[in-house]
Amino acid sequence: MDVRTYIERHRETFVAELKEWLAIPSVSSDPEHGGDVHASAEWLARHLEDVGFATVEIWQTGGLPAVFAEWPAADPDAPTVLVYGHHDVQPVDPVEEWETDPFVPVEQGERLTGRGSSDDKGQVLFHTLGVRACMAASERQRPPVTLKLLVEGEEEAGSPNLTGLLEERRDRLACDVVVVSDTTMWDADTPSMCVGLRGMTDCQIDVYGPEVDLHSGTFGGAVPNPARALAGVLAGMHDSDGRVAIPGFYDDVVEVSADERELLARLPFDEAEWLRTARSTAAAGEAGYGTLERVWVRPTAEINGMWSGHTGAGPRTIVPSSAHAKVSFRLVPDQEPARVQRRVRDYVESALPEGVRATVGFSGPGVRACSSDITSPAVRAAREAMSRAFDTEVLFTREGGSGPEAALAGILEAPLVFVAVGLDDDRIHAPNEKVEVPLLLKGAESVAYLWEDLAARSRAASMSNRLW
């Protein structure tokens, strides 16, 4: 029985299993659901044992548990793949906007609605269908690659313990490639692979002038106004070309290759439609780049909030004593968050007038950007596997947001490959999250082909004495 037939015949079982798992409200950011996150880990562990994984462990962390599983290949020289995903889900507020109970999954036609159906339980679960299909097609009892799974329970809470877990369990997690199944495709008709996520670091800038609010009649015009100083700092963060004007900000930025820019340009991007989604009347950004490049491959500085002085009704003629802003920076390879933080501090310091001081507080160490090398064998193999599953060419995308994936690549020293079938309209993080079941099946099919292909490439490479 070939991979596709196996998968189609097991669709009902697959959906039934997924519905069982989706019924567990594993909301990681809500302490009241802590028990549910544990239950979710236990459900997954039992399922992985049923599927046949040789080793299944629940890894406790300082917070909520991750599930680790391993299924060694028969061939000791076969490559090792680590699949990363998460079994926790977003909160469901505002719950009154859900048309069905978020934790009573409902199948309507090809669509399965429920919290976590797309992000990320559905995409974790296609891996167990995929490995079974792979083995059934080859009539083997073990997968062609050594398959490891790391499914964490705190991704939607910012993965606070992931780095520690990776450091601590580095040996158990050792692998040749990391496959991440937690992103989206361009759309249902345009299968694509994500090849990068932006990093991020964010800060609060607090500017202080006179120690008390002053009457603007008595003092206005003769003392420094911290709101004006902050406006200067914020306005000076970009030049007239929309580039970030913080000195050194672009120093470590790696320009995206001409090949990748060309592939991005082939995506059927409709700017008018994008602007309707953004509910904006104009696109705006760094000169020399298109909208998709601006959100995917270019770093940014964005004011997220600001406040100072009188913000209530009516006038109040004061010189405020302080002014504040929240600013976040999206990063691209190879910007180091710590280095960007130093540059931001230096810039703010240099931009302040006399009589005004500022503190710049970053909310944490920040997250590095990550990307896949589109010329690497792993990315080529994944792209071919997806093309075969979808029966069409697969393009490349990126994501403008940020995730914990850079830590996986950095600590495990393995390349990242994103194989995922979520859609932008799956309403992840929003009411009425859904997934398209046929796409989950295509995900399973893709990884079934991918494991075989990676094993074959590895054998060929070893014959030619080159590590692939």
Add this chain to the structure above:
Amino acid sequence: MDVRTYIERHRETFVAELKEWLAIPSVSSDPEHGGDVHASAEWLARHLEDVGFATVEIWQTGGLPAVFAEWPAADPDAPTVLVYGHHDVQPVDPVEEWETDPFVPVEQGERLTGRGSSDDKGQVLFHTLGVRACMAASERQRPPVTLKLLVEGEEEAGSPNLTGLLEERRDRLACDVVVVSDTTMWDADTPSMCVGLRGMTDCQIDVYGPEVDLHSGTFGGAVPNPARALAGVLAGMHDSDGRVAIPGFYDDVVEVSADERELLARLPFDEAEWLRTARSTAAAGEAGYGTLERVWVRPTAEINGMWSGHTGAGPRTIVPSSAHAKVSFRLVPDQEPARVQRRVRDYVESALPEGVRATVGFSGPGVRACSSDITSPAVRAAREAMSRAFDTEVLFTREGGSGPEAALAGILEAPLVFVAVGLDDDRIHAPNEKVEVPLLLKGAESVAYLWEDLAARSRAASMSNRLW
């Protein structure tokens, strides 16, 4: 009996009368005290009748009542003086910071504590002592000038009905000079006359970008950020010399005369002490002007408040959909508030990037600046009268704040002269407001001399056929 002796002998009666009036809590901005403002008007009307004013009327307005009184000179060719003051007072919050009951006036040594003692009941009342002293010294039954009093009851509530009252009663209020007793002197040892107040107009700027807050990962860097647009608008309001960079802002500004600048420079101004009061580590403002000039004779643009997007704890990586600021402009002669408002609107419009729109809402028509011509006979006469009362030279000051005085000068078409004896440390508008009784007596003495002098100058001028 000379003026000074008369006043010293009547000190006790004067203080007793003032205490009676101060006991009436005529807080105009608090509707619960509306009855008290009426009672205060009635107290003053009765007092003015007792003093001997020929006409005493309580003028109802759309809001709280003003008191008008008139005492014609014997000589029909004598000049007419209109004294302006107010009988309403500021609220007393925070009342727990008062050391004594704000409406139980307490005399300790030369100091009288109570709400309104300095602002403005004490300064209104020295006029009735002054006119009695003037007449007693000359042994006449009527004052040497036709004396009119307009004591409004809504000054601390922004004088919302003053302009209407002035327009409506223009004939009854007709005068040759307006004497305002509602300002301060440099300090107790440095008697001075205020010769100008700045005007004001203020607005809220609302900047709108995308119609909803957007995720900065998905959209950041590719849509206009209204907070950044607002920062640009605000930062661009000043140039690097600290001048307001709104095109045309200075068009109608009359430079203060070299003579007045020289006199201002003679004030014993201690910048270090001023900075301690401001609790600021540096002075800052328009290049080419000193601190006192910056707050008194130069116009300003000051950010009073601003807000946008996420202002709570922690990060929230959004592109906010709107950003807001409150900005006030202090004006000097001859800036027209309406014209400045147009310039501000034009500037904001011109400073916005594509995809962002703004509304600029002014809180009202604004207030013009006012000033006295220091070379005019009226100012000279007042300065000489105060010098005689204080036995020392009198310097000139200005005030950086704004009041309704410009309306008096504009509608009544008469020059303004400020004769006042309040001090900056009288704590007006704050807990424990007090007044120095000896200074109130000097105020009475000053106006007693002034009325005689104005009458004498008028007679001399009419003899030489020149209007003074």
